[in-house]
Amino acid sequence: MTDTDAAGIAQRLDQVRARIADAAARSGRPAEAVRLVLVTKTVEPERVRAAIRAGQAELGENKVQEGRRKAEALAGEPVRWSMIGHLQSNKVKDALRFADELQSLDRASLAEALDRRLQTLGRGLDVLVQVNSSGEASKYGLPPEDVAGFLRQLTAHTALRPRGFMTLARFTPDREEVRRCFRVLRAIRDRAMEEAPQGTALADLSMGMSGDYELAIEEGATIVRVGQAVFGPRPLPDSHYWPEAAA
Structure with a gap:
C-alpha cells in the first residue's frame, strides 16, 4: 500500500465523518450520537490499518472466515469488531x-x-435483531410482526445483550422507499422500548450503508455501516469473492 493510498483512505474517512455530523445535526443530534462501523469486506489488512491510524476503532465484517483472518492480522490494534453479515449456527464458535x-x-x-x-466461554455478547424492513424474499431478517415474540424469547438467553435493531433498506434510487424502510425499523424500535422486556436497552438502530447512510441518520440511525465510501468500490462483484453467494 502506498502513502498516497493511505492518505486517500484517511481523507475519505474524514469526509464520511463530516457528512455524518451534518446529517446528525439535521436530525437534531450531535455527531457523537451516531456510531460509524467501518465495513472492511474484501479490504486488505494493511488498508484497514490505514483507517485505524486515522482514528477508526469500530470495524465490521460480513463473513466469518474473512473476519477471523483479518482480526488475527490486526491483532493488537485498538479496535472493536462487529459481525454484520448473516451468521450460520455452525460458525458461531x-x-x-x-x-x-x-x-x-x-x-x-x-x-x-x-x-x-457464550455460557461455556463465560462471557456475554451485544446483539442487534435483524429485521426485514423491505419485505424482500432475498433478504435475511425477521418480519416486523415477529419481532415482539422474538424479543420475549431472547429473555431465556442470558448471555445475549439485545441493544436494538438492524436492517438493510431496499436497494433503489427511490429515496422515499429507502426512507420508508428506515421508518419501519424506527417504529419497531420505539414500540419495543415501551413494550419489550428489554425496554430502553433496545435503543440502537443500525441502518444505512455507503449509499444511504445520510438518509438513515436523518431517520434516526444510531449506527451506520460504511465501507466503499472510505475504501472505494470493490473491483469485482461479490460472486468473485464468495461463489457460494452467487449459487
Missing part, C-alpha cells in the same frame, strides 16, 4: 473468536447456539 458484537441476530436457533457457546 469462529465468529466469537473475534466479534464483540453481532448485528444480524435473526432466528431462535442462532440465539440458542450463541448463548450456549
Whole structure:
C-alpha cells in the first residue's frame, strides 16, 4: 500500500465523518450520537490499518472466515469488531473468536447456539435483531410482526445483550422507499422500548450503508455501516469473492 493510498483512505474517512455530523445535526443530534462501523469486506489488512491510524476503532465484517483472518492480522490494534453479515449456527464458535458484537441476530436457533457457546466461554455478547424492513424474499431478517415474540424469547438467553435493531433498506434510487424502510425499523424500535422486556436497552438502530447512510441518520440511525465510501468500490462483484453467494 502506498502513502498516497493511505492518505486517500484517511481523507475519505474524514469526509464520511463530516457528512455524518451534518446529517446528525439535521436530525437534531450531535455527531457523537451516531456510531460509524467501518465495513472492511474484501479490504486488505494493511488498508484497514490505514483507517485505524486515522482514528477508526469500530470495524465490521460480513463473513466469518474473512473476519477471523483479518482480526488475527490486526491483532493488537485498538479496535472493536462487529459481525454484520448473516451468521450460520455452525460458525458461531469462529465468529466469537473475534466479534464483540453481532448485528444480524435473526432466528431462535442462532440465539440458542450463541448463548450456549457464550455460557461455556463465560462471557456475554451485544446483539442487534435483524429485521426485514423491505419485505424482500432475498433478504435475511425477521418480519416486523415477529419481532415482539422474538424479543420475549431472547429473555431465556442470558448471555445475549439485545441493544436494538438492524436492517438493510431496499436497494433503489427511490429515496422515499429507502426512507420508508428506515421508518419501519424506527417504529419497531420505539414500540419495543415501551413494550419489550428489554425496554430502553433496545435503543440502537443500525441502518444505512455507503449509499444511504445520510438518509438513515436523518431517520434516526444510531449506527451506520460504511465501507466503499472510505475504501472505494470493490473491483469485482461479490460472486468473485464468495461463489457460494452467487449459487
